Amino acid sequence: MKKILLTIAVVSTLTFAACNDDDDNTPKTSNLSLSVSGLENLGADYVYEGWIIVGGSPVSTGTFNVNDSGELSRSSFVVDSDMLSAASTFVLTIEPTNDPDPAPSSTKILAGDFSGNSASINSNIVGDFSSSWGKFILATPTDGENTNERSGVWFLEPGMPPQVGLGLPELDEGWKYEGWAVINGVPVTTGKFTKLAATDEFDGFSGPMDLPAPNGADGFFPGEDFLVNAPDGVTFPTDLRGSTIVITVEPNPDNSPAPFTFKPLAKKVADDAQDHVAIDLGTGPSVAITGTVSR
Structure with missing residues (x-):
């Protein structure tokens, strides 16, 4: 009987010690x-x-x-x-x-x-957009002169030659800019871009003429004519007066065809706005996100 009790005591001690060792090794x-x-x-x-x-x-x-x-x-x-x-x-x-x-x-x-x-x-x-600025004109270069001129938007400063119309920070990999016209409440893309003096990545609404974008001394410019292939809820050609022009910053790859959170520049086009005249973009509704992490 004493041998049995002694064996139980030894086993219990070893088991207890093993448990203590496991507890010591458990990550905190x-x-x-x-x-x-x-x-x-x-x-x-x-x-x-x-x-x-x-x-x-x-x-x-x-x-x-x-x-x-x-x-x-x-x-x-x-x-x-x-x-x-x-x-x-x-x-x-x-x-x-x-x-x-x-x-x-x-x-x-x-x-x-x-x-x-x-x-x-x-x-x-992502970028410091606090000092961003922008200009755009209403024009439709892809269907000839003096035709539907208020149915297109181009981000440039008009002149001979035109100049860059956007002052935005350069984006790192993982982000792209995108232009939009909010027409009757429907956001319609003008295309994504990373360079401010270059054609953007989209021309699906533009007309048949071989003029992809207005060009100047610094190159081509982002923008779009809204002439064909209108999305649901919108009719092309249109009149962009009363619409809102927006620049967003989009994830790349993009999570959605809709505008993303960051909207550093925006402007509602006046009802009496003229085509081929520079219109200033203002500060957009969402420029930055902030928060706190605690440990």
Whole structure:
């Protein structure tokens, strides 16, 4: 009987010691909290993903979605304590929902350095649009002169020759500019572009003439004639007076055919606006996003 009791005692001691060893080896975790407003619903194909930068390397803090009201699907994330305490920077990216690449994408939307236990994050990593400016004219060069001249928009400064009409920061990989005309409440693209004095990536609404865009000493310019292939809810040709002209910053690849959150420049065209006359763009409704991360 004594031998049996002794055996039980030894086994119990070893088991207790093993449990203690397991507890000592269990990774310690902490919560990272994210507070931000102004993010939009990315749809089913994309998600937001947070990253902490530790020793120059990115470590994922997890993904989340945003609903149509701007509410985050979650704002608290469990992260390895040692990693979190050593993190220098927080970065938020846009990623494919089914992402085969474990590294961050090029589409970085928010970032900020930690100071103590918090980091103020902002969208300056996309660009500082606070001093952006722009001009455009109403014209339709792809169907000849003096024809439907208020049914096209071109981002340029008129002259002999025309000059660049947009003052915008150069975008990093992962982002592109896109022009829009909001016609009777329907946003209609003028095309995506990365260079301010170059043709954009779209001419699906322009006319048949072999004149893709007005050109000047600095090259061609972004813009579009609205003459053919009108989308649902819009009739071409149109009259852009009373419509709103907008420049957005879009993710690349793009999560949606609709305008994205960032709208640094916008202008409602006056009812008495003249064609071929420069119209100034004003500050748009959404220029920057800010937030806070706590650890």
